[in-house]
Amino acid sequence: MSDNQFYDSLEEEKEPGRTFLDSNELVLNMGPQHPSTHGVLRVILKLDGEKVNGLECVIGYLHRGIEKIAENRTWAQFGPFVDRLDYTAAVSNSMGYCLAVEKLLGVEVPKRAQYLRVILTELCRIASHQVWLGTHVLDIGAVTPLFYAFRDREDILNVFEKYCGARLTTHAFRIGGCRWDAYAGFAEEVLHICDDLGPKIDEYRDLITGNRIWLQRTKNVGYISAEDCVAYSITGPVLRASGVKWDLRKRQPYSSYEDFDFDIPIGTAGDTFDRYMVRVEEMRQSIRIVRQAMEGLMEGPIIAKVPKVIKPPVGEVYVSIEAPKGELGYFLVSDGTAQPYRVRVRPPSFINLQALEKMAKGSLVADVVAIIGTLDIVLGEVDR
Amino acid sequence: MPEVPEGNPVPEKAPAAPAPVAAVPAASTKPAPVPWESTLVQQLRTAYGDRICNATTFAGQNYIVVDRSVCHDVLLNLYEQSDYTSLTDLTAVHYPKDELPFEMVWILHSMSANERVRVKARFADGEAVPTLTDRWVGANWMEREVYDMFGVRFAGHPDLRRILLPEEWTGHPLRKDYGPHQQDEGWVRKNLGIESGQ
């Protein structure tokens, strides 16, 4: 037989109807060590040339067994562990855990502590979004906004450092309120950040948003519809960019969020560009909230009276907050002892990452990196 | 503490904490379970009778304890009839001393009504739990994690394998009989070349 017939026969063995001109599927491994997977995430891509036919995420490289550790610590001792989940937004995690235990105990946090918590959590949201902005834009190729975003984030981290001694894993809050009051100069520094950050976000906009290369790389990339978002249990800016008006700070307010006037940015197209715009706009809204909270900060105690050894009554509670990555929930089961019986962390990054296959299928290889960046995952939270 | 599958609330433990001081603005009230009455519960009771074991409110949060035979139907019922379209979370708790040691917890969420509800059901060790991946795609990884951590199998799951731990790991860490420092020493020795615990 001729050469062509011979090669065709080889292909026929694999699948009837194939000829040797059909391309083979290439399996490409975007390994755990990779500059743009934002941590130790392994993605196995099945490519047909440049097009992604299928994708599989392999996670667990950062699994530390935090939920098991929780069962062997006391309720208060588990506080610092929570920071290590989403380590770019440690204050947020702390807020969620403290709110959950306080609900289980039935303690009411004093107003001043609630306002302080809101200020620090919103500053943390800005810091987390700045990390996202810098790294996402860097993956797509623009090297400069990373430095601008991290320069601006330094101011916020300085405030955290002065407040609780740590920049990143802060353990800012305690069960019942805050451990420390606002330090002398806190108000000036925080308001200074609010004033400075507005023009700096405009700088990001000038550098990125209008750039036609950016638009070409992000518009219609990684589309997910609103129905799919709800089916995949996606929350956070990804959900809002697909058009669903859902933000826990507005719909189920906690820690005095109902006192503040702010908007929730909602996207329409559900693509990477809308997610980018939603997060940048969220930064601006966070500045608004921080300003209002600083102005409304009243005098009073900063921590409620909570017993030295925390023994909540028997029962379970699920409390969730709007973390920068999405809905961060804590499902706590108490058996009446000083140690939790079960702590389940509902990780927004883990659940959002499921949709990566749906969003990346059919797009090109270069877009996979953009889509991972736009989901804004932190592997500490995905793997716990 | 085991949930007693009856209509009576569990008697509350004596409070171990001292009474709150006057400096705190509002008196902190320790939450106690209270029976939950609503149209939703009535609907479910008419549909499933006494297989809805319990409907309680604790700390302002509603939950229903159902019998394992109807859990899948109840969840789909909530999705279709009451617009609980979002599956917020899916997890398990292990009570080794109970006759049905694994308690599955599903947290559903209705965006239109802004309500959350927890559905709980008890399963035996080795029994397969019906999967929710037919209705909620997001349940896929959540169920894989419960399988990984607890060893609970899900009937009908398209791809049930370990997600956080390596594929060849033996043991399910979040079970109560798995020690906090325990590791799969064979796997560590084979794959990392070191003795476990270093």
Added chain:
Amino acid sequence: MITSILQYLHSNVTPGEDGSLFWVTVYVLLVFAGISVGVIFMNWFERKVMAHMQVRIGPMRVGPHGLLQPLADALKLIIKEDLMPTNADKIVFWFAPVCVVMTAFCGFIVVPFGRTHAITDMNIGILFMLGVSSVGVLGVIMAGWASNSHYPLMGSLRSGAQMVSYEIAMSMTVVSAVMMTSMATGTGTLSMIGIVQAQLQQRTWFAFSFFPVGLTALGVFAIAMVAETNRAPFDLPEAESELVAGFLTEYSGFRWSLFFLAEYASMMSVSAIATTLWLGGWLRPFPNLLGGKTWDIAFSLVPGITFLLLSALCLFYFTRMPKIRAMRKEALGLAGFGCVLGAIGLVMLLPGVRVRVQDIYWFCIKAGFFMYLYIWYRTTFPRYRFDQLMTIGWKVLLPISIGVVILTAMIGVRHELLALVWR
């Protein structure tokens, strides 16, 4: 011997035309040294400029303000272990960087830094340069092939495809520039020196002639040359965060530095083409409009004054350096560098020297502008995806460049066309 050197300095042709082998060799060595120094300087300059655009300061430690950093990097790369993949094709693996470097440097044979400051003036100068840069594409493909790993192979094929696509648009605009050389005399020329002389004769840089045709041609060339040299925003094949590794993956140490040298040399080569074809080559600004002896002298003082200003800047920064013992060597280094620049500046003010040197200076300033643009693009723009990159090359730049060629041709025969129309 000295008389022969001095006599040679008064010649008015390039050594290649003159036929003198000795002087050709001297010029070759000078150009080679100059390009190498240029590459080293570009490395430092790029790191500093990128850093300042990114709100940081770049290398500061190695040498005053990091001036010796490129030398340190070169030394490190040279003493690194020379790795070769086990099953790599050894000869091809060795030859690929050699090929790329050779072609990049060969292009400089015809680049005119002045009327007599070129190694030679081939009458097919620009065609030679384009041909030689096309051979460089082969080196890229060889590099990917020899790595014996299919990710670098795919990366090198993508790189090669990109370079070839943009070469076509580049060549079309070059054709239009060559056509413009024939506007005044009726005969055009491919010789690089001839193109600059045509601009002198037509009293305008080709970038500004027949507006907007010349400017469009320059614009298309400026974009295509960035893609040709695999620089941002067209650097997908060598980007770190992409999956398909670039063709450079298996190269380390000195071989990698050869590729790097070739990249900067080819950047300078295409900048030289752009300068020669559209920005008037070595001509000072307004050679015809502001002609005459006094203007000539005034403009010829500019190089010397520039170096004196740079040296003043160095000495100023020297005075601002911290006066601590640990910084003494650096401070002295900076002062020394400033003095050297000052000495060069003073030498350049001498009448005999400044006449010969001013051409080179203006050429380097114009080419340097394009190099600065390269760095600016790298800092500012995100990367294009590969399919978008190819779309731009084939669907945007190529039609525009063909249109420019047609327009230039129409302008060239405008008298005949008008005669046709008005008959």
